[in-house]
Amino acid sequence: MSIDMKFDGRAFINGERVHARDGQTFDSVSPVDGRVLASIARCGQADIDSAVSFARAAFDDARWSGLAPAQRKKVMIKFADLLLALGDELAMTETLDMGKPVKYARGVDVNSAANCIRWYGEAVDKVYDEIAPTSRNALALITREPVGVVGVIVPWNYPMIMAAWKIAPALAAGNSVVLKPSEKSPLTALRMADLALQAGIPAGVFNVVTGYGPEAGSPLALHMDVDCIAFTGSTRVGKQIHVMAGQSNLKRAWTELGGKSPNIVFADCPDLDRAVQAAVGSIFFNQGESCNAPSRLFVEEKIKDKFLEKALVLMPGYAPGNPLDKATVMGALVDKTQMDTVLRYIESGKSEGARLLSGGERTMVETGGCYVQPTIFDGVRNDMTIAREEIFGPVLSVLSFTDAADVVRQANQTIYGLQAGLWTSDLNKAHGIARALRAGTVHVNQYDEDDITVPFGGFKQSGVGRDKSLHAFDKYTETKTTWIRIDSPIRQASVER
Ligand code: NAD
Helix, strand or coil: CCCCCCCCCCCECCCCEECCCCCEEEECCCCCCCCCEEEECCCCCCHHHHHHHHHHHHCCCCCCCCCCHHHHHHHHHHHHHHHHHHHHHHHHHHHHHCCCCCCHHHHHHHHHHHHHHHHHHHHHCCCEECCCCCCCCCCEEEEEECCCEEEEEEECCCCEEEEEEEHHHHHHHHCCCEEEEECCCCHHHHHHHHHHHHHHCCCCCEECCCCHHHHHHHHHHHCCCCEEEEEEEEEEHHHHHHHHHHHCCCCEEEEEECCCEEEEECCCCCCHHHHHHHHHHHHHHHHHHHCCCCCEEEEEEEEEHHHHHHHHHHHHHHHCCCCCCCCCCCCCCCCCHHHHHHHHHHHHHHHHHHCCEEECCCCCCCHHEEECCEEEEEEECCCCHHHHHCCCCCCEEEEEEECCHHHCCCCHHHCCCCCCEEEEEHHHHHHHHHHCCCCCCCEECCCCCCCCCCCCCCCHHEEEEECCCCCHHHHHHHEEEEEECCCCCCCCCCCCC
């Protein structure tokens, strides 16, 4: 695959690649080396109106929603197969667009997105509706129906996966979709739309509008003809999404937002090496740009020095490298803005008195790309900025504790509630603390298990609703009750004895 690839940055509306109505564009700049990759359509209100009206027309004439689930399944599976067939191209595109190592773009992002689309396709002809246990002179059917037009807004950290988590259940359930990818990583979403059409998803059913949040995202969230908005991104914008839903047509609003996940290691941890590997590997994976990264590490005081000694031994293995090189595990941050934000947080850690143990600097400056060394701070207190705010970069804050009740209190002392981890050999402690942690997912003696079969989402300001698993269908379907009167001439079963 050549890195001199050419990209089509036009939007995808009603089955066609189109320029923004007013012809405006913006540059997509690669964080790998600063090169301009493509000129992207800068969509605005008129483009959103157009995409929504085509999505509505497609929904109303039932060209997709009216198909039997088994037919939609076939198309979804073909869509997943096409993603895999073009896996190398998509992975290279993702790497150039947002800086993650190509090895993970191919092995994680492409595979997970395809698996997600296949899974919801496979699921849709296996979920049944219900009949309520009412009296015999009535039949009450409880059916699931697609909500209609679904607006989807996603971030840049796992562009294909974040999109797939929403478009797959929404499309499988029969909805029409208008997807707005992040302005920082729009290219793979556009290719996904090309492939969806090729797989047989009819024109108008799946549209992609590119552009900036306030110009393209807000008109979608505010649109009076969008029935549901599914958002993944920051808590700051997520709150605005709920306001926009409320001030327009009370569209259903689902939000997957930020995190500042605690990872608690007790001295009776069953496998210290594994705990160290997981703590370091999970925060530095994807350059720390993961909502569920365990960015607050609480280590019991008596094992902290040993723990950190082992962690430092691993650090050279996370040195940033060229993301296009298949051996690289740590790539570039998504853009200069994000890199500057991360460097500012590192400065705040230093100035508030945390002890820099490793990293802390921009690196590979000569490439023109956006690279930051993986960074560890020791001696962090829970009230420091680097322990309270989501950095969304390769920065680990290490805190110590002596008392179990106190560490649970500190772990929960955050506006977020996405994930949490704990390491102990004591089953009672594990169960008790897992229940006490206010988080959507709790990991015990591991931090990296993940599967499309389990729900993903947060407590508190980490958002409303769950992606993944069969629960995701709840977001993209309305529950309808249909009462049917039964005037049966036969009151009782007549059985010949
Ligand atoms: P962001 O909130 O800045 O942007 C997310 C999306 O919203 C982008 O497409 C952006 O263009 C759009 N947007 C921005 N302003 C908008 C507005 N006024 N109206 C409508 N849309 C608008 O977030 P980001 O920087 O792209 O992503 C990082 C954030 O995403 C982090 O907080 C991270 O934790 C979160 N995230 C959460 C999950 C999860 O599942 N909980 C997963 C991945 C990322």
